[in-house]
Structure formats: structure tokens, C-alpha cells
Amino acid sequence: MSAIRLEVRPGRRWGSRNPFRVLVGALVSSRTRDRVTGEATARLLAIAPVPSVLARLPTGRIARAVYPAGFYRTKARHLKELAIILGEVHGGSVPRDGKSLRALPGVGPKVAALTMAEGHGIPAVCADIHVHRISNRLGLVRTRDPGQTQVALEKILPRKPWSGWNRLLVPFGQARCGSRPRCAGCPARRSCATGIKWGRMARRGAAGRKEGKT
Numbered sequence: 001m002s003a004i005r006l007e008v009r010p011g012r013r014w015g016s017r018n019p020f021r022v023l024v025g026a027l028v029s030s031r032t033r034d035r036v037t038g039e040a041t042a043r044l045l046a047i048a049p050v051p052s053v054l055a056r057l058p059t060g061r062i063a064r065a066v067y068p069a070g071f072y073r074t075k076a077r078h079l080k081e082l083a084i085i086l087g088e089v090h091g092g093s094v095p096r097d098g099k100s101l102r103a104l105p106g107v108g109p110k111v112a113a114l115t116m117a118e119g120h121g122i123p124a125v126c127a128d129i130h131v132h133r134i135s136n137r138l139g140l141v142r143t144r145d146p147g148q149t150q151v152a153l154e155k156i157l158p159r160k161p162w163s164g165w166n167r168l169l170v171p172f173g174q175a176r177c178g179s180r181p182r183c184a185g186c187p188a189r190r191s192c193a194t195g196i197k198w199g200r201m202a203r204r205g206a207a208g209r210k211e212g213k214t
């Protein structure tokens with residue numbers, strides 16, 4: 001973790017400790033680029049800053065606000081239903097526990113964990129594609145999808161840095177360890193299973209080129 005910190009500063013992905021804003025932003029973000037998510041979420045929250053107002057908006061208006069986020073029509077439906085449930089079941093507040101959050105329309109483990117961590121300040125592992133990919137590359141877990149990664153990381157990481165793991169690995173994935181990792185010069189290379197393999201291959205390649213010259 002400290003090697004990765006050399007490369008990036010941990011970010012606060014949502015920049016807000018307002019659970020409703022975080023929940024809305026996290027829901028809008030799935031399959032959507034960060035820039036589009038930010039703009040779409042801001043548009044929606046400008047017209048519906050609290051659940052009671054969102055619950056009264058027509059679905060079409062919500063869809064227009066979050067367009068062009070991926071699956072914007074489905075998300076609009078979920079957002080309206082979710083706002084109604086927040087009012088009727090949770091007294092207009094966003095629940096603090098994973099089980100109640102995951103029971104809301106459109107809310108899966110990732111959105112629930114983000115809402116807990118960034119909205120309520122409760123430790124939670126939010127495993128998005130960056131966290132999933134890098135945790136596997138480092139050799140910390142061997143999992144097939146982000147859901148499995150979340151469960152596996154919660155077993156091996158101490159509770160305190162759960163939320164920090166996402167804040168650290170998302171910018172690190174964007175800067176260096178994305179779909180094509182740039183292992184050369186990576187500060188985590190010596191403690192990373194993939195980086196160690198990459199180093200061996202690079203040395204073999206260099207030795208082969210040397211032999212070829214003699």
C-alpha cells in the first residue's frame with residue numbers, strides 16, 4: 001500500500017459526506033465515464049437535492065437529467081423508486097447498513113459499499129474494476145469478479161483501511177495499473193505478483209538479446 005501511495009494520492013471519489021448525494025452519484029456511475037457521471041449527477045441533484053423532491057419528479061424528467069449516463073432510463077426508474085422507499089421506509093434518510101442499502105432498487109454491493117464509505121464514513125470495501133483488477137495482480141486475492149473480490153478483501157484486510165483501499169487503487173488504476181499495466185518503473189513492482197513475473201520476463205528478454213549479439 002505504501003509503495004502505491006508513492007505514485008498517487010488517495011482520492012475522495014465523491015467529494016461529499018452527504019449520503020444521498022453519494023448514493024445518487026454511485027448509482028448513476030455504473031457503466032458510465034467519470035466525467036459524464038459528475039455532470040449527470042450534478043444536473044439531477046440541482047433539481048432534486050433531497051429524496052422527497054426526487055420521489056415527486058416524473059421518471060422522464062429524471063432520465064433527461066442523467067442522460068447520457070449508461071442505461072439512463074433504467075437508472076431513472078430505480079432512482080425514483082429508491083427515493084420513494086427512502087421516504088416511506090427510512091424516514092427520508094439513507095440507511096447506514098449494507099443489507100438495507102442493497103435492498104434498494106438498482107443498488108448492488110459496489111454502490112452500497114461506496115455509500116457506506118463515502119457517505120456515512122463507515123469502513124466498507126468498494127470493489128470496482130480497478131480494485132478487482134489490481135488486488136488480483138498484486139496477488140492478494142484470486143477472484144473472478146468484483147463481488148468476489150469485495151468478500152475476499154474483507155476477509156484479509158484489517159477493517160480500518162477498507163474504505164481507503166478504493167480511494168487509493170482507483171487513481172492508481174487510472175494512472176498506471178489500468179487495462180494495460182505499466183510495470184516498468186512501478187513503485188509496487190517488487191511486492192506485486194504480476195510485477196515480479198514481468199521483471200523475470202524482462203530480464204530473460206534482455207539476456208536473450210545479449211546472447212544474440214555475441
Ligand code: SF4
Pocket residue numbers: 134137138176177181182183184186187188189192193194195196
Ligand atoms: S507492477 Fe504492474 S501489475 Fe503490479 S501494481 Fe505495478 S503496474 Fe500493476
